[in-house]
Amino acid sequence: MDQNQPANKPLAGEDAVVPFAVEALDARGRAVALGPVLNSILQRHDYPAPVNKLLAQAITLTALLGSTLKFEGRLTLQTQTDGPVSMLVVDFNAPDGLRATAKFDTQAVEAMAAQDDFRPEFLLGRGHMAFTIDQGRHMSRYQGIVVLDGISLEEAAHDYFMRSEQIPTRVRLAVGEMLTREEDGTNTHQWRAGGIMAQFLPHSTERMRQPDIHPGDAPEGTDPHEIEEDDAWVEARALVDTVQDVELTDPGLPVEQLLFRLFHERGVKAYEPHVMQDRCTCSEYKIRSMLKGLSEQDRAEMLDEGKISVNCDFCGETYSLDAEDVFRA
The missing domain is CATH 3.55.30.10 (Hsp33 domain)
Known part of the structure; x- marks a missing residue:
């Protein structure tokens, strides 16, 4: 220090x-x-x-x-x-x-x-x-x-x-x-x-110069770019x-x-x-916003099932929501 x-x-x-x-x-x-x-x-x-x-x-x-x-x-x-x-x-x-x-x-x-x-x-x-x-x-x-x-x-x-x-x-x-x-x-x-x-x-940015990355298709025998x-x-x-x-x-x-x-x-x-x-950033508000962006067909299927269960892959929190409540206009 x-x-x-x-x-x-x-x-x-x-x-x-x-x-x-x-x-x-x-x-x-x-x-x-x-x-x-x-x-x-x-x-x-x-x-x-x-x-x-x-x-x-x-x-x-x-x-x-x-x-x-x-x-x-x-x-x-x-x-x-x-x-x-x-x-x-x-x-x-x-x-x-x-x-x-x-x-x-x-x-x-x-x-x-x-x-x-x-x-x-x-x-x-x-x-x-x-x-x-x-x-x-x-x-x-x-x-x-x-x-x-x-x-x-x-x-x-x-x-x-x-x-x-x-x-x-x-x-x-x-x-x-x-x-x-x-x-x-x-x-x-x-x-x-x-x-x-x-x-x-x-x-000085000049001191930061690095060798060019090899393009992969240079002619055979081409010397690699080198910088001290x-x-x-x-x-x-x-x-x-x-x-x-x-x-x-x-x-x-x-x-x-x-x-x-x-x-x-x-x-x-x-x-x-x-x-x-x-710290996870998931929330019921974000889940609801995501669900409202689904297609009409997906919404219809969820409405038929009645309940929606969404699990966060990061923190494991499970959100159980009522489909009719979520998609209510």
Whole structure:
């Protein structure tokens, strides 16, 4: 932490994103540690452990990216693939709300997870990951798409920033399971996740130049485009790459101490944390509005059945409504 900051400044603790800056390296970023909020989301769904681990990575990445929003909007990470986990959806609703859900084939997940060389990203298969920023009804939406073909969510994030933002970026994500033995002899299972994202943001944009992406159809023998990277970014990225998974998931290592461990020789400033919450945005009002947008045929079928039951995939809340009341003019 910055030497000028008060020594008694409280640490961010769990479930918080901490922005930071390493001015000597023209680097800025964010680090996050997730505990109770992550457990609340995952335990509600009771997914298989491999799905939980993959979804936890997606939640961590979304927290890092979503906490950068400067407006009352929403950032959504969504994957659609042909793998055992066909879909992940994580919403960050500014300023602090997280919610998540997944769709998967249980038997295919178990079969793949039993393989000796299994890694969570194998569950995704081939498809794409989209980052969507919704700034409200009066603003246009922005969407960036990354092709998924056996790459990890870390690698997909790097690809996104290279193609969509042209900002040199390094991301590290880690998820861990913890078993705690209680006094009565029972074991309590907890999930923890952590992540760090660093970006190179010098005053001169010329220093941020990156090699052109290979077009895939260049004539045989064409030399790849190469640009010598800035020394400051090489150092910052190398330092982030030294982070171990256990450091990101260790409940005894606060985010600020991890940042100091990484960048103390260059000096690092940690700013006010953004506290995360497990918060769904579903409501009866939104359900009613959605139902009123259905076709006349769908409305007629629901009126015949009398009752409408809608379940939220994110929080599990079930809304039981009277069809005639919903569609009454």
